[in-house]
Amino acid sequence: MIPPELPDNEANRLKALESYELLDTLPESDYDDIVRIASLICDTPISLVTLIDKDRQYFKARKGLDVNETPREFAFCAHAINKPNELLIVPDSRQDLRFMDNPLVSNDPHVVFYAGVPLVNEDGHALGTLCVIDHKPRELTREQEASLKSLGKQVMNVMSLRKKNRLLEESQRKTEQYGKDMEAFAYSASHDLKEPLRNIKAFMQLLERNYANQLDDKAQKYIHFSIESANKMETLMRDLLDYYKSDNDMEPATLVDPSKLIKEILVLHQDQIAKKNVNITVGKLPQISITAAALRQVFYNIISNALKYHNEGSTPEITIEAKELDQYWEFSVSDNGIGIAQAYLNKIFDIFTRLHSYTQYKGTGIGLAICRRIIKKHGGEIWATSENEVGSTFYFTLPK
Numbered sequence: 001m002i003p004p005e006l007p008d009n010e011a012n013r014l015k016a017l018e019s020y021e022l023l024d025t026l027p028e029s030d031y032d033d034i035v036r037i038a039s040l041i042c043d044t045p046i047s048l049v050t051l052i053d054k055d056r057q058y059f060k061a062r063k064g065l066d067v068n069e070t071p072r073e074f075a076f077c078a079h080a081i082n083k084p085n086e087l088l089i090v091p092d093s094r095q096d097l098r099f100m101d102n103p104l105v106s107n108d109p110h111v112v113f114y115a116g117v118p119l120v121n122e123d124g125h126a127l128g129t130l131c132v133i134d135h136k137p138r139e140l141t142r143e144q145e146a147s148l149k150s151l152g153k154q155v156m157n158v159m160s161l162r163k164k165n166r167l168l169e170e171s172q173r174k175t176e177q178y179g180k181d182m183e184a185f186a187y188s189a190s191h192d193l194k195e196p197l198r199n200i201k202a203f204m205q206l207l208e209r210n211y212a213n214q215l216d217d218k219a220q221k222y223i224h225f226s227i228e229s230a231n232k233m234e235t236l237m238r239d240l241l242d243y244y245k246s247d248n249d250m251e252p253a254t255l256v257d258p259s260k261l262i263k264e265i266l267v268l269h270q271d272q273i274a275k276k277n278v279n280i281t282v283g284k285l286p287q288i289s290i291t292a293a294a295l296r297q298v299f300y301n302i303i304s305n306a307l308k309y310h311n312e313g314s315t316p317e318i319t320i321e322a323k324e325l326d327q328y329w330e331f332s333v334s335d336n337g338i339g340i341a342q343a344y345l346n347k348i349f350d351i352f353t354r355l356h357s358y359t360q361y362k363g364t365g366i367g368l369a370i371c372r373r374i375i376k377k378h379g380g381e382i383w384a385t386s387e388n389e390v391g392s393t394f395y396f397t398l399p400k
């Protein structure tokens with residue numbers, strides 16, 4: 001018997017083999033089917049998918065054999081992988097110097113005829129073989145040889161596909177986890193920063209109130225700017241918290257009347273509505289099964305924007321309607337405001353996207369991102385149409 005030599009670059013070959021995570025795994029039908037077909041086509045009692053590990057050959061799939069592995073030094077396949085591009089055919093192992101006193105020949109499973117096609121990965125490493133074995137001297141026809149080679153390619157394809165899927169799933173899982181971690185961080189940061197910020201603002205206001213006569217104009221201006229910045233930061237944190245909370249319903253869904261929610265929202269804006277003489281038309285709206293707080297937030301953000309993004313001088317007109325579709329209700333809020341350029345109609349729903357400076361129109365760029373999260377979570381869609389200087393319409397759908 002001549003023991004098999006180690007392939008060149010054996011360490012890298014073993015690393016490549018490990019990367020497929022197939023050693024010592026449970027049987028899988030894709031591989032089992034291939035060995036069944038190989039033994040049928042080649043008319044042999046035994047067929048195996050073998051993987052050549054450091055000291056053993058492991059059988060990922062086997063037909064006609066009961067053991068899971070045999071020592072590498074006796075493995076015919078360990079010879080086969082040394083010529084990755086060739087089929088190793090041993091017509092009669094008893095006449096072959098390499099195998100004649102091999103215990104697998106003289107004892108069970110009595111390997112007399114052997115044909116094995118190396119399983120070669122994209123980097124050229126032969127990881128194992130697809131082989132067929134008989135207990136008597138044999139040969140394969142050309143067709144049988146060609147079929148065995150094709151089936152070997154199929155084994156390699158299944159292995160590569162499985163590996164790619166696994167890597168993809170792993171990276172998806174990592175990305176999801178990263179997203180969750182980021183959310184948790186942003187949530188706790190905005191939550192924990194609220195109190196120190198409130199203190200800064202309170203002390204600045206005390207300074208402004210109690211020491212005004214001891215401070216010159218410049219110092220008073222600086223204090224004023226500090227309070228403004230603290231206010232801006234407070235709004236940003238409140239909106240951020242709302243954004244992260246918008247994915248977790250605090251209350252259960254109930255049958256909600258949107259007209260009622262809209263009335264409450266308009267009360268909150270009544271000063272602005274009266275000052276600008278806003279015309280608001282609310283059509284007939286259907287009741288919807290949803291968390292009231294979630295729907296309130298959606299209408300609140302869209303209506304607030306319709307009031308805010310308006311040129312001075314003209315009378316704001318806002319129309320709120322609903323249309324019945326097959327399986328959804330489609331709500332719309334139209335305004336005759338400044339409009340949105342076509343290029344930004346999708347982007348405005350991304351968090352922190354603002355089309356204007358803070359001094360022009362105050363805001364944080366979070367409101368529409370909250371709306372999208374809520375609507376998506378409830379199985380609907382949200383979008384906008386608009387014409388510059390004519391007005392915009394925001395649509396969202398909710399399942400009936």
Ligand code: ADP
Nearest residue numbers: 305306309339348354355363364365366367368
């Ligand atoms: P915010 O209003 O706090 O900036 P939003 O997420 O609610 O944030 O809106 C994102 C951006 O979309 C706004 O900054 C504004 O540029 C644009 N936008 C939203 N609603 C309207 C509207 N009705 N008319 C014109 N522009 C709008």
